[in-house]
Amino acid sequence: MASSNFIDYVKINCRSGAGGAGSVHFRREKHTPKGGPDGGDGGRGGHIILRGNAQLWTLLHLKYRKHVKAGNGVAGEGGRRSGAQGEDVILDVPLGTIARNPDSGETLTEITEDGQEVILFPGGRGGLGNDHFKTPTLQAPQYAQPGEPGVEEWVVLELKLLADVGLVGFPNAGKSTLLSVLSAAKPEIADYPFTTLVPNLGVVAYRDFKSFVMADIPGIIEGASQGKGLGLRFLRHIERNSVLLFLVPAISDDIKQEYNTLLNELREFNPELMDKTRLLAITKIDLVDEATLESIKKNLPKKVPVAFISSVSQRGLDELKDIIWQNLTATPEPA
Structure with missing residues (x-):
């Protein structure tokens, strides 16, 4: 029946990716046995993104997708090599879709244009490697930042049809x-x-x-x-x-x-x-x-x-x- 194909309300658990940890690493080469810190930064975690799609008119494709999880960022490496970013998750929604907090009812964002992208839940930032923490008085820092955690929240997506x-x-x-x-x-x-x-x-x-x-x-x-x-x-x-x-x-x-x-x-x-x-x-x-x-x-x-x-x-x-x-x-x- 047509009624089973029109879905205008879904509730989804979203988890953005955690940032990768920064690296604690020191340069060790043949002619520089006491090289300085060169730990790279961790990659940011993946975002949860809403994107407007004018070809959609219902939230049916999200009805059974109760949990959405973006990728975690990769830890940094020596040689100032940054970790890869976590994979983003893009949720295509019809124009006229509103994202709400299910507890407070607060409107988080709304999608009204084709191709419009909004980061619903950002991924955690990657941690800085120990290369960032060297100073004239601390030339061999043994510290790097951990990555920030991602965000885990329930969200309600509600469709309000756009018509003249x-x-x-x-x-x-x-x-x-x-x-x-x-x-x-x-x-x-x-x-x-x-x-x-x-x-x-x-x-x-x-x-x-x-x-x-x-x-x-x-x-x-x-x-x-x-x-x-x-x-x-x-x-x-x-x-x-x-x-x-x-x-x-x-x-x-x-x-x-x-x-x-x-x-x-x-x-x-x-x-x-x-x-x-x-x-x-x-x-x-x-x-x-x-x-x-x-x-x-x-x-x-x-x-x-x-x-x-x-x-x-x-x-x-x-x-x-x-x-x-x-x-x-x-x-x-x-x-």
Whole structure:
């Protein structure tokens, strides 16, 4: 099933490499029997590195990788030869991945660009060889630094999808159908609640070879912000969307009330979502007559751009894309 392939949360134990020890060594050559110290430095331990990969959209490849260990640095040698560095471990992650401390919840870093590399846990520094510790009064130091230990920590990797437009609506609002019509995405579509069990992304083509990314977020229900239904698990994906497109069917008993309920769930989950641009699409207009549509238009939420659409008959879709594009490219008004 598609749901088993979408993983947006993993917890991994990471251990960066220990630094190699510095060398205690003295130069011993045929014509210089009492040569000075020449112990080399130890190599640094391997880093644990996160790298953004635009070809990934899930953390599935890390689901069963519970322990990650970088290589240790190699000890230094005589002749001022430094030890080799420990092998780094690079974890490729989708764009929109956040690394958190599982105990404090602190955000360690986030990956938003393809090829972006961030050292999550640095390897220990290699110790200095005894060559560094010679002085005029101490010409034969018998001391070198040990390498620093690596870091061992648990880390949570959490994916928040990066999309221009996030679709917000109750189950059966028509989100999956709209995404399938506007893009090449093929989400599962059926006439029962919670057809969509994982977020789906699609690229929507616009005029003059422009495009934007739309995300179908699994259906929210009333109480989702308190953990009911599927909503809590996927509400975080909405945080990264530039525009929120609310979908309410024309056959709804109370369109304004349904919109306000959705809005309240987002507010309860994260008040900052109220700062995002909001649009409203009245869906499934093919199922109502013109008189009903006129009645709906008289009782809509204020100050929200509205489009009337039918994904099945493809009515109003160009107008919807125009509204979305205008809001995606609009210059924010100064506060």
